[in-house]
Amino acid sequence: MSRSVLKRAVGVVRGAASSMPRRTPSLPESANPPARLSLISRHLAPEYPINTPYTIERLPDTIDTSRLPKTQTRKLSYSATMSSQPPHPTLLIPGPIEFDDAVLQSMSHFSESHVGPTFVATFGETLTMLRKLFQTTDSSAQPFVISGSGTLGWDIVAANLVEAGEHVLVLGTGYFSDGFADCLRVYGADVTELKAPVGSRPQLPEIEKALSEKKYKMITVTHVDTSTGVLSELEKLSELVHRVSPDTLFIVDGVCSVACEEIAFDAWKLDGVVTASQKAIGCPAGLSISMFSGRAIKALENRKTPVAAYFASMNKWLPIMKNYENKKPSYFATPSPQLIHSLHTALTQILAQPLSERFAAHKAASDKIKKAVADLGLKQLASNPDDQAHGMTAIYLPETVKQAEILPQLAKRGVVFAGGIHKEVATRYIRFGHMGVSILDPRRGDVDRAVKALEEGLSECGYQKA
Amino acid sequence: MSRSVLKRAVGVVRGAASSMPRRTPSLPESANPPARLSLISRHLAPEYPINTPYTIERLPDTIDTSRLPKTQTRKLSYSATMSSQPPHPTLLIPGPIEFDDAVLQSMSHFSESHVGPTFVATFGETLTMLRKLFQTTDSSAQPFVISGSGTLGWDIVAANLVEAGEHVLVLGTGYFSDGFADCLRVYGADVTELKAPVGSRPQLPEIEKALSEKKYKMITVTHVDTSTGVLSELEKLSELVHRVSPDTLFIVDGVCSVACEEIAFDAWKLDGVVTASQKAIGCPAGLSISMFSGRAIKALENRKTPVAAYFASMNKWLPIMKNYENKKPSYFATPSPQLIHSLHTALTQILAQPLSERFAAHKAASDKIKKAVADLGLKQLASNPDDQAHGMTAIYLPETVKQAEILPQLAKRGVVFAGGIHKEVATRYIRFGHMGVSILDPRRGDVDRAVKALEEGLSECGYQKA
Numbered sequence: 001m002s003r004s005v006l007k008r009a010v011g012v013v014r015g016a017a018s019s020m021p022r023r024t025p026s027l028p029e030s031a032n033p034p035a036r037l038s039l040i041s042r043h044l045a046p047e048y049p050i051n052t053p054y055t056i057e058r059l060p061d062t063i064d065t066s067r068l069p070k071t072q073t074r075k076l077s078y079s080a081t082m083s084s085q086p087p088h089p090t091l092l093i094p095g096p097i098e099f100d101d102a103v104l105q106s107m108s109h110f111s112e113s114h115v116g117p118t119f120v121a122t123f124g125e126t127l128t129m130l131r132k133l134f135q136t137t138d139s140s141a142q143p144f145v146i147s148g149s150g151t152l153g154w155d156i157v158a159a160n161l162v163e164a165g166e167h168v169l170v171l172g173t174g175y176f177s178d179g180f181a182d183c184l185r186v187y188g189a190d191v192t193e194l195k196a197p198v199g200s201r202p203q204l205p206e207i208e209k210a211l212s213e214k215k216y217k218m219i220t221v222t223h224v225d226t227s228t229g230v231l232s233e234l235e236k237l238s239e240l241v242h243r244v245s246p247d248t249l250f251i252v253d254g255v256c257s258v259a260c261e262e263i264a265f266d267a268w269k270l271d272g273v274v275t276a277s278q279k280a281i282g283c284p285a286g287l288s289i290s291m292f293s294g295r296a297i298k299a300l301e302n303r304k305t306p307v308a309a310y311f312a313s314m315n316k317w318l319p320i321m322k323n324y325e326n327k328k329p330s331y332f333a334t335p336s337p338q339l340i341h342s343l344h345t346a347l348t349q350i351l352a353q354p355l356s357e358r359f360a361a362h363k364a365a366s367d368k369i370k371k372a373v374a375d376l377g378l379k380q381l382a383s384n385p386d387d388q389a390h391g392m393t394a395i396y397l398p399e400t401v402k403q404a405e406i407l408p409q410l411a412k413r414g415v416v417f418a419g420g421i422h423k424e425v426a427t428r429y430i431r432f433g434h435m436g437v438s439i440l441d442p443r444r445g446d447v448d449r450a451v452k453a454l455e456e457g458l459s460e461c462g463y464q465k466a
Numbered sequence: 467m468s469r470s471v472l473k474r475a476v477g478v479v480r481g482a483a484s485s486m487p488r489r490t491p492s493l494p495e496s497a498n499p500p501a502r503l504s505l506i507s508r509h510l511a512p513e514y515p516i517n518t519p520y521t522i523e524r525l526p527d528t529i530d531t532s533r534l535p536k537t538q539t540r541k542l543s544y545s546a547t548m549s550s551q552p553p554h555p556t557l558l559i560p561g562p563i564e565f566d567d568a569v570l571q572s573m574s575h576f577s578e579s580h581v582g583p584t585f586v587a588t589f590g591e592t593l594t595m596l597r598k599l600f601q602t603t604d605s606s607a608q609p610f611v612i613s614g615s616g617t618l619g620w621d622i623v624a625a626n627l628v629e630a631g632e633h634v635l636v637l638g639t640g641y642f643s644d645g646f647a648d649c650l651r652v653y654g655a656d657v658t659e660l661k662a663p664v665g666s667r668p669q670l671p672e673i674e675k676a677l678s679e680k681k682y683k684m685i686t687v688t689h690v691d692t693s694t695g696v697l698s699e700l701e702k703l704s705e706l707v708h709r710v711s712p713d714t715l716f717i718v719d720g721v722c723s724v725a726c727e728e729i730a731f732d733a734w735k736l737d738g739v740v741t742a743s744q745k746a747i748g749c750p751a752g753l754s755i756s757m758f759s760g761r762a763i764k765a766l767e768n769r770k771t772p773v774a775a776y777f778a779s780m781n782k783w784l785p786i787m788k789n790y791e792n793k794k795p796s797y798f799a800t801p802s803p804q805l806i807h808s809l810h811t812a813l814t815q816i817l818a819q820p821l822s823e824r825f826a827a828h829k830a831a832s833d834k835i836k837k838a839v840a841d842l843g844l845k846q847l848a849s850n851p852d853d854q855a856h857g858m859t860a861i862y863l864p865e866t867v868k869q870a871e872i873l874p875q876l877a878k879r880g881v882v883f884a885g886g887i888h889k890e891v892a893t894r895y896i897r898f899g900h901m902g903v904s905i906l907d908p909r910r911g912d913v914d915r916a917v918k919a920l921e922e923g924l925s926e927c928g929y930q931k932a
Contacts, residue, residue, distance in 0.1 A: 085576045096803065099577050107573035107804055110551045111565050113882055114751065147752045148614045148777065151799035155777045183776040278800060285580065286613045286752045286802030309775060310649040311614065311621045331887075333617035334744060336752030337562065338573055339802075416579055421797075 089411060092450050093418035094226045094256055094392040094433035095279035100349065103283055106342040115329035119337050122344050123324040129347035130291065133258065133281075134273060135355065136265040140294025144314070144321055145287055145343065147336050150255045152288040152312060153274025154183035157220070157251055159309035160300050161272065161292075164188025166217040169210055169248075171202045174422045175227035180220055180253055187308045189218075198424050199381035199394075201225075201232050204240055211245040217299075218249040223257035223273075227422040228381045229394035229431065231261065238268045249296055255279060258289070259350060260362040260391035260435045271296040277339065280362070280391050282436040283346040286339045358440075359390070365439035365447055366390040369432065372451045376458065377465035381422070381429055391435040394420075396428060401461045403427050409457030415450045555877060558916050559884035560692045560722055560858040560899035561745035566815065569749055572808040581795035585803050588810050589790040595813035596757065599724070599747075600739060601821065602731040606760025610780070610787055611753055611809065613802050616721045616742025618754040618778060620649035623686070623717055623738060625775035626766050627758075630654025632683040635676055635714075637668045640888045641693035646686055646719055653774045658682075664890050665847035665860075667691075667698050670706055677711040683765075684715040689723035689739075693888040694847045695860035695897065697727065704734045715762055721745060724755070725816060726828040726857035726901045737762040743805065746828070746857050748902035749812040752805045824906075825856070831905035831913055832856040835898065838917045842924065843931035847888070847895055857901040860886075862894060867927045869893050875923030881916045 084101050091098050112119040123145070130143040146152060157180075162168055165188060170181040172195030181191045194202045194210050211219070219241055221232050234252060241250050251272040254263060260280035263273060271293045278285035292314070300307070300314050307313045316332045323330035350358065370388060373380065373395055381394040397406060403419050407430065410417050418433070420426040432454075438446035550567050557564050578585040589611070596609040612618065623646075628634055631654060636647040638661030647657045660668045660676050677685070685707055687698050700718060707716050717738040720729060726746035729739060737759045744751035758780070766773070766780050773779045782798045789796035816824065836854065839846065839861055847860040863869060869885050873896065876883050884899070886892040898920075904912035 088576045088578075091577045091579060093579055096577050096580065096800070104574040104576070104804075108570040110554045110570070111557045111562050111750070112554075113557060113559055113884070114562065115884075116882065146615075148618070149612075149799035149801065152614070152777045155775065158776065186772065186774070186776045186779070276800065278802075284577070284802055284804040285800045286805055306652065308652070309621065309778075310624065310652045311618045312775075312777070313652070333615035334562065334742065334751045335615065336744075336750055336805075338570075338750040339752055339805075416582065418579070418581075 089414050089416045090438070090444075090446050090449065091416050092433050092438060092446065093416060094229075094431050095276070095435070096285050097279060097282060097433060097436045098438050098444075098446065099282055099284060100346070100437050102349070103342050103345045106345040107284060107338050109338050109341040112337045114334050114337060115331055117327075117329070119340070120324060120329050121327055122337075123335065123340050124327045126340055126344045126347060127321060127325040129344070129351055130289065132351055133347060133355070134263060134265040134291045135267070136291065138266050138294065140297065141265065142292050142294075142297060142318065142321060143325075144290045144292070144317055145335070145340065146312075146317060147286060147333070147339070148288040148311075149285065150274070150276025150278075150288060151179070151183075153253070153255070153276070153290050154180050155187075155309055155312040156288065156290060156314060157218075157272060157274060158184045158187040158189060159312050160303075160307050160314040161249060161251070161296055162187065162189045162217055163303055163305050164308075165190055167192065167214055169194060169207075169214075169216045169219045171207065171219070171221045171232065172196060173201050173222050173225035173228060173230050173232065174198070176225050176253060176255070177220070177222045180222065184220070192216075196230075198422055199228055199230060199383055199387075201230050201387055204236060207237070208240055208244050211241065211248065216245060216248045218251055218271075219245075220251045220253065222253040223261060223263070224255075224389040224391065226256040226392065226431075227394075227420075229389045229392050230382045230387050231257075231389040233386070234263070234270070235268050238270065242269055249299060251296075256389065256391060260359070261389070262355075262359045265291055265293075269293075271299075277343055277346075279433075280435040281343070281346055281350070283343045284339065286336060287343060289343075361440055362390045362435065365434050366393070369393055369434055369447060369451065372454075375465075376455060381425070392431060392433045394429055394431050396425075397430060398458065398463045401458060401463050403430060405461045406430060406454075406457050409460050410450075410453050413449075413453035413457065415453040417450075417454075555880050555882045556904070556910075556912050556915065557882050558899050558904060558912065559882060560695075560897050561742070561901070562751050563745060563748060563899060563902045564904050564910075564912065565748055565750060566812070566903050568815070569808050569811045572811040573750060573804050575804050575807040578803045580800050580803060581797055583793075583795070585806070586790060586795045587793055588803075589801065589806050590793045592806055592810045592813060593787060593791045595810070595817055596755065598817055599813060599821070600729060600731040600757045601733070602757065604732050604760065606763065607731065608758050608760075608763060608784065608787060609791075610756045610758070610783055611801070611806065612778075612783060613752060613799070613805070614754040614777075615751065616740070616744075616754060617645070617649075619719070619721070619740025619742070619756050620646050621653075621775055621778040622754065622756060622780060623684075623740060624650045624653040624655060625778050626769075626773050626780040627715060627717070627738065627762055628653065628655045628683055629769055629771050630774075631656055633658065633680055635660060635673075635680075635682045635685045637673065637685070637687045637698065638662060639667050639688050639691035639694060639696050639698065640664070642691050642719060642721070643686070643688045646688065650686075655684075662696075664888055665694055665696060665849055665853075667696050667853055670702060673703070674706055674710055677707065677714065682711060682714045684717055685711075686717045686719065688719040689727060689729070690721075690855040690857065692722040692858065692897075693860075693886075695855045695858045696848045696853050697723075697855040699852070700729070700736070701734050704736065708735055715765060717762075722855065722857060726825070727855070728821075728825045731757055731759075735759075737765075743809055743812075745899075746901040747809070747812055747816070749809045750805065752802060753809060755809075827906055828856045828901065831900050832859070835859055835900055835913060835917065838920075841931075842921060847891070857899065859898045859900070861896055861898060862891075863896060864924065864929045867924060867929050869896060871927045872896060872920075872923050875926050876916075876919050879915075879919035879923065881919040883916075883920075 168189045170193045172193045249271040254273040254275040258275040274290040277283040277287035320330045379396045382388045418431040420429040634655045636659045638659045715737040720739040720741040724741040740756040743749040743753035786796045845862045848854045884897040886895040
């Protein structure tokens with residue numbers, strides 16, 4: 001990646017940090033109730049609004065967050081300070097990834113009411129930032145952030161946007177597209193899987209043929225299948241879907257792509273992208289994050305049958321998300337303030353530089369890693385360079401080297417890779433995740449260290465490049 | 467509460483802490499890759515196991531966690547050190563509650579693989595500790611910890627343990643029992659709600675009558691309805707259910723009761739308790755926590771129709787939870803290592819003293835608060851002392867005082883209470899949560915401060931006790 005990109009980003013973040021109050025890590029007053037109370041009350045505006053789910057109905061427009069006490073300040077440390085994390089093995093699996101100090105510090109935010117004004121403001125800003133990350137300015141599009149694993153995103157799609165018996169075309173790229181298909185079936189969808197061989201993806205002509213044969217309510221694509229490192233091409237695929245089957249909803253599983261691969265939600269006319277916090281977004285696991293188009297919301301509204309889930313119901317969450325973004329407290333189920341703070345910090349860091357530079361940095365790191373892999377005489381699962389993800393690399397092991405030998409060799413060198421997960425070849429490959437701070441902060445040296453560990457580890461396992 | 471109880475608990479925790487390695491908050495080595503690498507490799511055992519979901523199938527018994535590098539050490543600060551949290555309003559709503567420093571610090575744990583041995587060990591220990599919290603030694607009972615809000619627990623019950631058309635009797639105590647009923651209906655249950663007047667709970671004779679009239683697959687009770695502060699009596703209720711309708715599953719919504727009200731899972735023959743992390747357990751929101759009996763698991767196995775959800779599927783999670791507890795890596799959806807670490811710390815603190823003392827401490831604090839409320843001339847929603855929860859108090863406001871006046875008065879004094887949420891009386895009452903550190907650590911002075919703030923605030927609103 002270019003150092004100038006990084007420097008600029010750090011500059012912006014530093015600028016932001018300098019205008020914020022300093023964090024007071026351990027004020028003696030904090031253990032002294034009267035002093036603490038006085039500190040607090042000095043900062044409280046008299047119209048501190050009511051903390052209740054019903055507030056929205058009673059006080060729709062009374063929250064002036066600018067006059068409220070500031071939420072806990074986060075140092076925006078993004079590659080600008082020494083790490084405050086204890087020494088630990090470098091996690092280079094395709095998610096969770098290594099996290100920035102400031103993001104982790106935000107996880108320790110003191111307790112706040114989930115319907116209190118400071119947290120509501122943080123949640124609202126988080127949703128607005130997600131619009132920027134997904135490159136959408138369409139006000140009919142709607143971001144959702146819900147406590148859960150990334151997998152919950154599949155339920156959200158399957159329980160809300162498809163009705164029992166409706167046809168869904170799933171583009172099969174591996175373990176994760178199989179999972180999405182299973183989830184769709186649980187909620188009654190009639191699923192057709194168009195499966196590609198391991199390390200490949202369904203091709204446009206066969207997709208066109210499939211779309212012409214049947215009326216599909218939805219087509220799903222796994223942008224990056226984390227089991228194989230295969231990248232799908234969204235823009236051309238979307239053109240095809242909109243040309244051949246314009247009523248079909250175009251849904252993207254972006255768990256391993258959002259924030260490391262370009263996603264132009266509006267320009268590419270996507271109807272839904274579901275993702276998780278712990279991959280390229282760089283926030284600890286625990287949040288299902290998604291964006292749906294106005295057209296997807298219409299499909300929800302036009303359902304003939306009730307939504308097939310409760311916690312995953314978009315009908316339940318839609319008004320809540322709209323209210324949060326409008327800084328109005330609202331309640332369906334308790335969100336995790338700490339995770340939302342952490343996501344807020346991660347998104348602030350991401351948006352401190354142009355997204356194009358972030359994607360270019362991931363591509364540059366990926367190119368470097370893939371060249372190193374080739375130089376070692378190793379092959380990737382994704383054999384076609386156009387199909388290779390930029391946030392991870394799935395690497396076939398030499399025939400003489402076992403996964404159970406090489407992974408411990410890497411671990412001994414302080415680097416954690418993941419094993420295989422595609423059922424046809426699970427034991428024959430390893431996965432190297434390269435997203436977020438590990439590639440954006442060159443001072444960490446994560447990539448070089450990992451490549452060196454791989455080289456040394458293979459050699460220790462008796463492998464010599466032919 | 468008794469000070470001797472607390473002192474003993476602190477002693478135990480201190481003892482535990484002293485045997486653990488000290489945390490090294492900001493080692494200079496951490497920014498120096500070679501030094502860091504050497505530090506790490508010194509501590510890595512050669513058999514560092516494989517990080518992959520498939521590990522379980524290949525290396526079932528090779529994980530000796532005692533030889534692995536220790537996970538990030540948590541100071542067990544439970545009321546033994548000064549608070550390291552910045553000054554902030556004291557959160558005394560019925561969840562989320564104020565969190566202990568060590569619990570919040572655990573939220574910032576460095577990134578780990580969700581299938582790596584150190585995290586798997588932490589998750590496994592967490593599940594084992596939950597058995598103790600629920601007072602079950604029955605190996606057929608199964609704890610579940612899944613990323614999500616507490617609400618997800620309703621989906622888990624509704625989608626797994628009831629089939630479409632089966633009858634469920636919901637004991638109606640307020641907003642939250644209504645929510646559980648709604649959720650059950652979404653998944654097709656035929657729900658009968660036995661509703662009590664506001665501030666009360668259905669009585670045993672009417673429950674007996676209802677159970678005699680129809681064959682119910684399940685009965686649900688909200689142990690503490692957070693909307694009213696009404697406590698239900700589980701032991702006698704369970705006796706009744708097992709006598710009158712022994713095949714009926716007895717399911718408890720324990721969101722606002724687990725860890726502050728006694729729950730004897732085995733002794734009371736409960737079939738399921740669903741709860742959340744952010745209330746009396748004292749861990750930030752984001753985890754759905756539940757315990758199910760062997761009989762409930764049997765009901766799952768005996769379903770005639772498929773489970774009606776994917777992410778909330780007990781079939782999917784059951785083997786994962788069993789594997790984690792056996793320290794075997796396993797994967798269905800990515801858990802949140804940071805939240806699990808935090809829960810691990812919270813449970814370690816809880817179990818450092820006898821549970822009976824914890825419940826007694828909550829009762830003592832509750833008695834004190836309820837006396838103060840009565841002394842102020844105020845009434846509770848729960849008018850019968852036997853029906854009053856011990857972790858929260860729902861207080862009717864004087865007729866002359868509006869919620870929109872008193873809550874800001876409390877906030878000005880650094881205390882955050884919640885507004886009403888029961889639809890029939892929402893604007894007429896406020897809710898005071900008193901769980902966890904706010905009552906267990908008397909040095910915080912939270913309860914006294916809150917009572918004083920309430921007294922002063924009411925006076926500022928023109929209220930004088932008659």
